[in-house]
Amino acid sequence: MSALPLISLRSVSRTYRTDGVAVTAVRNVSFDIAQGEIVAVMGPSGSGKSTLMNMIGLLDLPSEGAVHLEGANVAELSEDRRSSLRARSIGFVFQSYNLLARHNAIENVALPLVYCGVSRKERVVRAEQSLQAVGMLHRAHHFPRQLSGGEQQRVAIARALIASPLIVLADEPTGALDSRTGAEILALFAALNRTGQTIVMITHDPGIATQCRRTIRLHDGELVSDETVAELLPRRSVAS
Amino acid sequence: MTMLQGFQIALHALRLNPLRSFLTMLGIVIGVASIVTVFAIGSGAQLRLQEQIRSIGANVLMITPGAVYQGGVRLKDGSKLTMTEGDVQAILEQIPEIQAAAGSLAGTAQVIHEGKNWNTTINGTTTGHFMVRDWQLASGRYFSGGEESGAGKVVILGSTVARELFAAGDDPIGAQIRIMKVPLEVVGVLDRKGPAQDDVAFVPLSTAKLRFLGSASNINRDSVAYIIAKVAADGQMAGARSEIESLLRQRHRVPAGQEDDFKVQDPAAAMEAQQGAIRTVALLLVAIASVSLLVGGISIMNVMIVSVTERTREIGIRRALGGRMRDIRLQFLCEALVLCLLGGAIGVAGGITLSMTVARMAGWVTSIDGEAIGLALAFSIATGLIFGFYPAHKASRLSPIEALKTE
Ligand SMILES: Nc1ncnc2c1ncn2[C@@H]1O[C@H](COP(=O)(O)OP(=O)(O)O)[C@@H](O)[C@H]1O
Numbered sequence: 115m116s117a118l119p120l121i122s123l124r125s126v127s128r129t130y131r132t133d134g135v136a137v138t139a140v141r142n143v144s145f146d147i148a149q150g151e152i153v154a155v156m157g158p159s160g161s162g163k164s165t166l167m168n169m170i171g172l173l174d175l176p177s178e179g180a181v182h183l184e185g186a187n188v189a190e191l192s193e194d195r196r197s198s199l200r201a202r203s204i205g206f207v208f209q210s211y212n213l214l215a216r217h218n219a220i221e222n223v224a225l226p227l228v229y230c231g232v233s234r235k236e237r238v239v240r241a242e243q244s245l246q247a248v249g250m251l252h253r254a255h256h257f258p259r260q261l262s263g264g265e266q267q268r269v270a271i272a273r274a275l276i277a278s279p280l281i282v283l284a285d286e287p288t289g290a291l292d293s294r295t296g297a298e299i300l301a302l303f304a305a306l307n308r309t310g311q312t313i314v315m316i317t318h319d320p321g322i323a324t325q326c327r328r329t330i331r332l333h334d335g336e337l338v339s340d341e342t343v344a345e346l347l348p349r350r351s352v353a354s
Numbered sequence: 355m356t357m358l359q360g361f362q363i364a365l366h367a368l369r370l371n372p373l374r375s376f377l378t379m380l381g382i383v384i385g386v387a388s389i390v391t392v393f394a395i396g397s398g399a400q401l402r403l404q405e406q407i408r409s410i411g412a413n414v415l416m417i418t419p420g421a422v423y424q425g426g427v428r429l430k431d432g433s434k435l436t437m438t439e440g441d442v443q444a445i446l447e448q449i450p451e452i453q454a455a456a457g458s459l460a461g462t463a464q465v466i467h468e469g470k471n472w473n474t475t476i477n478g479t480t481t482g483h484f485m486v487r488d489w490q491l492a493s494g495r496y497f498s499g500g501e502e503s504g505a506g507k508v509v510i511l512g513s514t515v516a517r518e519l520f521a522a523g524d525d526p527i528g529a530q531i532r533i534m535k536v537p538l539e540v541v542g543v544l545d546r547k548g549p550a551q552d553d554v555a556f557v558p559l560s561t562a563k564l565r566f567l568g569s570a571s572n573i574n575r576d577s578v579a580y581i582i583a584k585v586a587a588d589g590q591m592a593g594a595r596s597e598i599e600s601l602l603r604q605r606h607r608v609p610a611g612q613e614d615d616f617k618v619q620d621p622a623a624a625m626e627a628q629q630g631a632i633r634t635v636a637l638l639l640v641a642i643a644s645v646s647l648l649v650g651g652i653s654i655m656n657v658m659i660v661s662v663t664e665r666t667r668e669i670g671i672r673r674a675l676g677g678r679m680r681d682i683r684l685q686f687l688c689e690a691l692v693l694c695l696l697g698g699a700i701g702v703a704g705g706i707t708l709s710m711t712v713a714r715m716a717g718w719v720t721s722i723d724g725e726a727i728g729l730a731l732a733f734s735i736a737t738g739l740i741f742g743f744y745p746a747h748k749a750s751r752l753s754p755i756e757a758l759k760t761e
């Protein structure tokens with residue numbers, strides 16, 4: 115690929131300082147992510163996966179090194195600009211779904227567009243399309259508590275997709291789901307990736323990682339391996 | 355995010371907990387209601403005074419009986435009619451600044467026209483009375499010279515009396531009415547001057563003395579109860595006043611060093627002073643009501659701080675989905691503003707209701723002006739901004755990562 119990588123990390127470190135004690139959660143990590151990739155980030159608990167994802171998602175800045183989004187050093191952007199980029203270019207999916215409990219599915223899905231300055235009418239149209247894409251349109255007016263975990267996560271994915279982001283960042287998206295539902299969510303991500311959506315997914319389930327073409331492994335904040343397999347292992351959904 | 359969206363989000367959040375929202379804004383409701391009520395009662399009282407001042411007319415002096423000594427005992431002011439028609443004549447002739455003057459005798463009686471009757475003030479006076487008070491006729495004429503000197507059986511009605519005795523479209527001029535069994539012809543109806551002034555019927559002074567007070571032996575044939583006099587110009591009030599005082603002392607033979615048996619007053623000035631006092635009291639009450647507004651503001655701040663803490667995770671989610679710090683600040687500021695504006699609106703409605711109830715039950719005049727309502731709402735908005743800013747600022751400063759971690 116000759117084009118500029120979507121994301122590039124150069125010698126990124128992140129050190130937390132609490133009560134004078136410094137904890138380095140991510141240490142000297144460098145890699146690129148190209149448009150259209152699906153990347154699994156693996157590692158034991160506390161190895162720095164979430165810290166890394168927060169930096170890619172512009173929620174946090176490295177203590178050292180630089181994160182570039184489409185060639186721009188994100189540390190050099192203003193806080194407001196990073197917020198706008200989060201609304202337009204990043205789609206977050208969390209382990210605990212993080213839907214707003216007091217808003218129904220369609221309102222939750224439309225939320226990023228509020229911060230993109232999209233009109234109410236258009237928000238509704240696009241939220242419906244997005245819900246349709248994850249098979250949740252029939253639950254548009256249900257509140258999170260009326261939905262199962264898998265359904266909530268589908269709504270959350272619809273929300274992550276609504277602004278047509280450059281990249282979807284998922285932090286253990288199946289961590290709170292049973293294995294069957296988790297597999298369905300995973301299939302959804304795989305299908306999205308086949309349409310060209312760039313996805314970075316944190317997981318500590320090796321079974322899940324094997325379904326991603328590329329796997330980055332962290333240990334104690336350091337990058338220990340970055341492997342791309344030529345061909346995916348036999349997968350369940352063959353249609354493409 | 356726009357202001358409108360901020361208000362939409364705020365309304366959504368507040369609707370979820372209506373009781374809490376209402377209790378939060380109660381302080382504002384009470385504060386605003388008090389301010390509106392105090393203003394309504396205060397400006398009602400002022401309006402009434404202004405009306406009275408207007409009804410007296412500009413540059414009017416009023417002379418009433420003063421201290422009377424009988425065998426060294428000081429009697430109550432006004433217990434004896436010390437002024438006379440001769441005094442009126444002397445004031446008119448000898449004091450150049452006086453344009454018009456009239457003496458009056460007054461009492462209350464029933465006035466009857468056909469089937470209708472009405473209890474009102476009967477004022478026996480001369481045409482000069484209307485000149486002093488700049489009181490024009492709505493129809494008819496004033497008393498003629500012959501009627502004034504010859505106890506003519508004529509009456510001039512105030513507009514309230516005319517309305518009570520005559521059906522609409524019925525012309526009172528030329529009609530016969532009766533007061534204390536005496537038939538009188540209506541020759542004039544006066545312009546409206548104000549509810550307190552229009553309830554009156556005027557007869558010539560000589561008529562009042564001869565036909566209504568004829569048997570009253572305690573009254574000197576020449577007596578009047580009070581005199582009103584019009585001074586030509588505002589700047590001449592003080593001079594005219596002291597000239598009247600020395601003239602009357604001389605005429606009444608008040609010994610040097612003894613108190614006058616009359617009082618010269620400038621009713622408009624006295625009322626203006628009273629008006630100032632009302633304003634002071636009203637301001638004081640508004641200041642007290644503002645304390646309630648302050649307490650209301652603190653209560654809103656308190657609830658907003660709790661709300662920000664409760665909704666830390668929501669803030670984290672909104673930040674992760676692209677909400678800027680200022681969007682979060684706007685959202686919570688809008689919530690505080692909506693609370694205050696809603697509380698203010700309820701308070702305005704409550705204040706209007708309260709002052710109308712007071713007006714009905716206590717018979718006070720109240721007046722609700724846009725200025726007071728505007729002021730109360732401006733206070734509410736200011737309260738919302740001042741007490742909402744800190745919690746909103748706090749919310750906007752939360753780290754999104756930390757906020758997302760909270761349960
Ligand atoms: N805000 C923080 N303050 C201090 N230490 C932190 C903070 N966030 C994460 N850490 C530490 O950084 C390390 C990596 O955390 P994290 O990125 O959440 O790991 P993972 O997602 O792989 O489980 C852990 O040791 C954790 O305790």
Ligand SMILES: [Mg+2]
Pocket residue numbers: 163164165285
């Ligand atoms: Mg983690």
